Amino acid sequence: MHGKKQGFASRPSIVTAGRAMGISKTYTAMAVFFIILAIVAWNPAYYTKAAGANSTASNSTLVGNAISKVVASGNGAGAPGGIAFLAVPLDITPGIIVSMAVLILFVYDKNAGVLEYMLSLGMSPRDIYMRYLKAALLLASPVMLVFAAGDLLYISVLFGAGTAATLLPVQLITLPLSLAVVAFTVMAMMAFSSLQKTRAGSNQPVALIVGYATTIPAYLSAIFLPFTKAMYADAALVAALAVVSLAFLRYSGKLIKREKLLP
Amino acid sequence: MHTLELENVDSGYGGKAVLHNISFKAGEPSVYVVLGPNGAGKTTLFRTIAGILEPMGGRVLLDGRELQSSGELKGSINYLSHYNALPEEMTAYNALKFYSKMEGGDPDKVIGMLGLENIRDKRISDLSQGQKKRVSIAKVFLKERDLYLLDEPTASLDPGLSKEIRDIILRLSKDKLVLYSSHNLYEATDIGMNLILVKEGRLAMFSKIANVRSKSYRVGIRASKDITKVVAAEKDKSGYYVLTVSRPEEAGRALKKIVESGILVTEMRELDNPLQGLFGKER
Numbered sequence: 001m002h003g004k005k006q007g008f009a010s011r012p013s014i015v016t017a018g019r020a021m022g023i024s025k026t027y028t029a030m031a032v033f034f035i036i037l038a039i040v041a042w043n044p045a046y047y048t049k050a051a052g053a054n055s056t057a058s059n060s061t062l063v064g065n066a067i068s069k070v071v072a073s074g075n076g077a078g079a080p081g082g083i084a085f086l087a088v089p090l091d092i093t094p095g096i097i098v099s100m101a102v103l104i105l106f107v108y109d110k111n112a113g114v115l116e117y118m119l120s121l122g123m124s125p126r127d128i129y130m131r132y133l134k135a136a137l138l139l140a141s142p143v144m145l146v147f148a149a150g151d152l153l154y155i156s157v158l159f160g161a162g163t164a165a166t167l168l169p170v171q172l173i174t175l176p177l178s179l180a181v182v183a184f185t186v187m188a189m190m191a192f193s194s195l196q197k198t199r200a201g202s203n204q205p206v207a208l209i210v211g212y213a214t215t216i217p218a219y220l221s222a223i224f225l226p227f228t229k230a231m232y233a234d235a236a237l238v239a240a241l242a243v244v245s246l247a248f249l250r251y252s253g254k255l256i257k258r259e260k261l262l263p
Numbered sequence: 264m265h266t267l268e269l270e271n272v273d274s275g276y277g278g279k280a281v282l283h284n285i286s287f288k289a290g291e292p293s294v295y296v297v298l299g300p301n302g303a304g305k306t307t308l309f310r311t312i313a314g315i316l317e318p319m320g321g322r323v324l325l326d327g328r329e330l331q332s333s334g335e336l337k338g339s340i341n342y343l344s345h346y347n348a349l350p351e352e353m354t355a356y357n358a359l360k361f362y363s364k365m366e367g368g369d370p371d372k373v374i375g376m377l378g379l380e381n382i383r384d385k386r387i388s389d390l391s392q393g394q395k396k397r398v399s400i401a402k403v404f405l406k407e408r409d410l411y412l413l414d415e416p417t418a419s420l421d422p423g424l425s426k427e428i429r430d431i432i433l434r435l436s437k438d439k440l441v442l443y444s445s446h447n448l449y450e451a452t453d454i455g456m457n458l459i460l461v462k463e464g465r466l467a468m469f470s471k472i473a474n475v476r477s478k479s480y481r482v483g484i485r486a487s488k489d490i491t492k493v494v495a496a497e498k499d500k501s502g503y504y505v506l507t508v509s510r511p512e513e514a515g516r517a518l519k520k521i522v523e524s525g526i527l528v529t530e531m532r533e534l535d536n537p538l539q540g541l542f543g544k545e546r
Contacts, residue, residue, distance in 0.1 A: 015361065023352050113346025117402075120313040120342035121366050259276045259316055263346050 013134035020101040020135055023108065031098040035147045038091055039154045046087040047155065047167060084167060085222035085230040088174050089215035094147055095140035095178035096185060096211045102136040103189050103207050110193065115261040125261055126252050129190055133249065136186040137179055144178045169227075173234045177218065180241035185211035187248045194260035214241055265326055265409045265440055266290040267312065272321035274311040280319055280464070281307040287459065287469045294436045296455030296472065297444040298538065304464040305444045306345065309412045312442070313342040325410060342412045347399040351388040355379055355398045358387055359405065368405030376431070377401045392419045400428060411441045417450065429454050448536035460541055468541065475541070481534040482506045482514045487527035493520055505534065 021028055109115050118128055148171040156164035189207040214237075221233035248255070268288045275281035281304045289295050299305050310316045312323055314330050323330045325339060349358045359370035374383055377397050382390060387398065396419050403411070413432065417425040432441055433454060442459070445451050451458075452472060460468035468475075483503035490496055494517045496504040508514050514531075521528055 012365075015364070019350060019352065109350070112351065113344050113348035114350060116310075116315060116344055116346065117342070117348040117362075118365070119315045120340065120344075122314065257277075262310070262315070 012131050013138055016102070016105065016131055016135035017138040020105040020139065024101040024104050027097055027101040027104075031094040031143050034094045034097060035143070035150065038087075038093070038147065039151045042090060043087045043151055044155070044158060046090075047084055047159070047163075083222055084170055084227065085173070085234060086219065087170055088177060088222065088234055089212075089218040091147065091151070091171075091174045092144075092178035092181050092211075092215065095144045095182050096208065098139045098143045099136040099182045099186055100207060102132055102139065102186060103193070105135075106132045106190055107193050110261060111263050113263045116263060119258060119261060124253060125256060125258055126249065128261065129187065129249060129252050132190060133183060133186050133245075136182050140179055140182045144175050148172075148175055169231050173231055173238070176238045177215075177234055177241075180238045180245070181211050181214055183245040184214055184241045187245050187252075191248070191252075191256055194256050264290070264292065264438075266324075267410060267440055267442075268322075268324040268327075269312070270322045270324065272311060272323060273319040274307055274316050275319060275464075276307075276316075278319075282311065282461075283464045285321070285461075285466050287466060289440055289442075289457070289459075291457070292436060292438050292440060293456035294432060294441045294443050294454050295457045295459050296451040297442055297459045297461065298448075298451060298541065299444075299461035299467075303461045305461055306414055307464075308461060309342065309344070309414050309442065309444070312410075313340050313412055315342070339409045340412060341403045341406070341408045341410070342414075343400060343403045343416055344414055345418075347387075347395045348402070349387045349395060349399055352386065354384050354386055355390070355394075355401075356383045358398060359402055362402045363405050366406050370405070373401040373404050376404060378427075393421060393424070396420055397424065404431070409439065411435060411439060411443075413441065413443045415444055415446065417445070417447070425450070448538045451538055452536065458538070472538075475538060480508050480511055480514065482508065482517075483530070483532050483534045484518075484521070484528060485530040486521065487529065490521050490526055493524045493526065503534070 106115075115128055119125075152164045152168065152171055155167055185207050188210050192206060217237050218234050221230045221237075225233055266288065267290075269285050272285045273280045273283055274285075285308065297305050297308065307316065311318055312330070314323075330340075350361060353361060356370055356374065359373060362368075363370050374380060377400060379397060379401060382394050382398070385394075387395060390398070396416075400416055403413070411432075416432070417428055420428065429450070432443065435441060436456075443451075443454065445454075455472050458468060458470050458472045458475060459466070483499075483501075483505055484490060484496065485503060489498075490504050491498065494506060496506040496517075499505050506514060506517055508517070518528060518531060
């Protein structure tokens, strides 16, 4: 490619992310809907559940104190403290949804011959995958950052700043997990799409299933482990997904033939 | 001056070869018309030369350097595929800008070159097939390169624009190598200097078009009176008197004879193309 220095807005991944948002605004709207739903509905419910039977009091400060105690002790009222982490695999939803737009764009570009043209310009399949992967991460990152900030703000209003601080690890693990799941999902689906013999290319439903399937360990760790161990288990899952995604990207040229990017 | 050379190239898809043992050397700046029946392997040939497909065997060399091993050389080729390869959600200008950021070039220049001013700010998705094709062709001319691979560039274009495109290509071919595939045999003879004939994935002919001769030529004549008594012609269903000659010059002599007998000739045209015979039974 020509060596001209490009501005931030004209970087390929930014352009690709912008195009993805442009062709499917519904996914952005759905991501916003799930952010609001998670912040006001399911997260407070999970955090309250984490406090167990002790948190049945109607006073929000009491609930917050109960959450903090249960999390700090790692166990309480018959429920392992890790239950607060049940929010994590669900909280990645907005990130996955918004990245679906990139998958649509990838399939669309493949069918329109855009990927073929990129190959003719001397790009490798890896360059192309990287362009779309970065775009997906670029879309998911701000969505998840906004979500984390909104969630912590709402919890601090609802249960107090102390409780929000106690639950900070939940959001700290949600952000990298969402990006790892997005990376894994996008790479897997670009591969599936490339391997598809017919040109239907509607892989978004499969992408969602694959994305959510990778979060099953996060549910299990939240249910069966105490708070700290659940956090480590989720961190390990993040690392594993990141390694698999990077390995796939590294060997994509060998795993998927160039012809699979042709319309 | 550039040289494209294919040495025993096999290429295809999914491990199955479509092209078999293709070898030729194109070094004269001109238009090389690539002809062949549907499914003969023309697009596969273009994709292989463009570096989109890696050959299963053999080598593709540009100026003596292997294309597949040189990323720099891959950028010396402009490839126009069957597909328009345009982001449909963008305007024509933004689509060209999108590609100019990848490969360089000036969108405004090609917009002027191909007369796209009136559709500059229209979305690609709102354009007709012919207009999309024009934008697609414009992107190929964004940056001047050594080798142009044009896969049916005038398909779905009106005759006027086809002529303009051919003129641009002819100008280019003065110092560039242009490989041009077409199903239009008249267009092929009009624009091409050299012929690359591909049949069933094999190189059937590599020759100057001027050297391709038919065994016979059929000439259609419309005239004010019956000419069958003057020359050996037969009237067909469409109203033409059909004259079959073994060399083009014989048609000229026949015309002279008809005119000298006092018959007014209102039309005279070649009914077949010298390249038509190359297709065999397929056409």
